[in-house]
Amino acid sequence: MLYNIWVDEIKKALDKLGGRASLEDIYNTMERNSGINLSKYTDWRSQVRKNIYLHSSDTDIFKYTTGGKMDLFHSIDGKGKGIWALRFFERDTLDDDSQEAIAKKRNPSWKRDELILALNLYFSHNPSKINNKHVEVVKLSKILNSLPIHGDQANPDNFRNPNGVYMKMCNFLRFDPNYKGKGLERGSKLEKEVWDEFYKEKNKLHNIAQSIILGITYEKEQVSQTINRDEEEEFPEGKILYRLHRQRERNSSVVKKKKRLAMEKNNLKCEICTFDFFKKYGELGYGFIECHHAKPISDYKEDTKTKLEDLVLVCSNCHRMLHRKRPWLSKEQLRQLIKQ
Ligand SMILES: [Zn+2]
Ligand SMILES: [Zn+2]
Structure with a gap:
């Protein structure tokens, strides 16, 4: 056995999670299903962390060859952020079926509707003052899971879970002139767009967010159908409100x-x-x-x-x-x- 049992389990968990995940998600996945009897360990989470650090050239304690067989994990956004990826998550060497399976595990990127809801929460609950257990974060996670916009692309293991929602909120920190820290460096173009559009229009943003939630609550059937894919991608208020608007104009x-x-x-x-x-x-x-x-x-x-x-x-x-x-x-x- 090349690696120890911990490393094998961490790799398995990351694999399940689409190749990259937060420590939190790795713990949760291992807790649900792991070949190790975790209850035997007083602090199994620190075992997980230790083994990630030991096998990542992004840390100071790594002792093997950088880029070699033992350099398994790669830190996204720096070690302190707790997001890890499999360094050799080679899609190209996999057959089509496995590629498809992985594509399914990777969650689809955030759409406008979702970013609007996350930014709206950002303005009422700054992520630097709350954490991923906050009741509003948990609530938003549930709402995002009920949005009819991703179909079966979502990975049921971790789609928009509270941790993912919280991290997305943290992504906005880097644009915020009131925030003194650095914020997560990586992020999507759409995040910037949505931030620029709304950060001076918090009331408008709030109304749109409310309308989206009302829409999925009261007109679930109407907002579940795609009417025009291209147009709804462009609609600044997101897919849900586009569908609602078009429904009103049609029926x-x-x-x-x-x-x-x-x-x-x-x-x-x-x-x-x-x-x-x-x-x-x-x-x-x-x-x-x-x-x-x-x-x-x-x-x-x-x-x-x-x-x-x-x-x-x-x-x-x-x-x-x-x-x-x-x-x-x-x-x-x-x-x-x-x-x-
Ligand atoms: Zn119109
Ligand atoms: Zn005309």
Whole structure:
């Protein structure tokens, strides 16, 4: 046996966790399922730590050859952060099935909706003052697990667990001018985008976060269906609110009424640029128009009823343009813009 039993178990745990994980997750995974009788040890967690350190050239106590067979673990973001990866987690040498299995174990990257919720919590509970056991962190972890946006890509072992949520909150520290420490260095581009968009607009962020939670609570079915993958990726308020917005624009009887009234007046055209689908496309375009709901989706309340005057008939181009800017352009503003 090349390695001791501890090292084998740590490797197994990291493997299960997709190749990288926090100490916390490694402990939890080993606790659930391990070849070692952990209860025999008064402090088995320190055994785990010690064996990671002994087998990582990122530590001072490492005695073997750097990059050699005994250099097994690699510290992400520095030793103090407690996040470890298997140094040789070689995807390329694996067959397709194993690669797929690993891809499944790696959790999907955080989407806008999730970052919005995490940043919102960041502003009410600064991560430098709480820890991963905090009740709000645990609560957010549950909410993220109920968001219908990742399908079966999530690894049930550790998807958005409290520790992952807490670490994501810590990722925002590096942007915060009020934070004196260094913060985690690595992070996604989207984190920066979401931070830049909202750090001066905490109230707006809070409303959006509330609306997302209301949306998944009261309209679970509607927000579970992808309508347009590309568009929802771009929507600044995230997938959930995009779906909610589009649902409102599609199904409600008020939308049908709006169209019917326009057709009766023979006036089914874009209220902004006057594009007329029937004139342009003949039979094919007959009766076609899109409908934009002009009320910002971040004002979503569970019992908001759509009113006729909230709706604007638009062509597909104008509709996309309306969605592009925050706050949304009004019908008049976009009209003005086209004239120039
Ligand atoms: Zn138009
Ligand atoms: Zn719209």
